Amino acid sequence: MSPLADIEPLVIGIILQMARIRQCLTPSKGLALVNSIIDGTKVQHELKKWKEKNTPNCVGTVGKGYWRSFVKRHKNQIVSKRGQKYELNRQNWTTYANFSNMYN
Secondary structure, three states: OOOOOOOHHHHHHHHHHHHHOOOOOOHHHHHHHHHHHHOOOHHHHHHHHHHHHHOOOOOOOOOHHHHHHHHHHOOOOOOOOOOOOOOOOHHHHOOHHHHHHHHO
């Protein structure tokens, strides 16, 4: 079992909230998000120990392979599609609910 399994629901929640406010998430931004969440935590330490056993890469960060498998594991919750252009109207997305979800 992956040492990152505990934080994956958190990552999915962030991705879904970003989709609600129409902020696209590229794979590189997704990797940066996951790496920033685990930076300096117990999860990163467990990831380093897991990587020492299973891979030649002992760095405590995730890479492209993790992101591909993450999206594949959660394909029922995360949909990847071509970008769309939306009208920029701040009045529609700057609601109290969006800001409270973002900061909680």
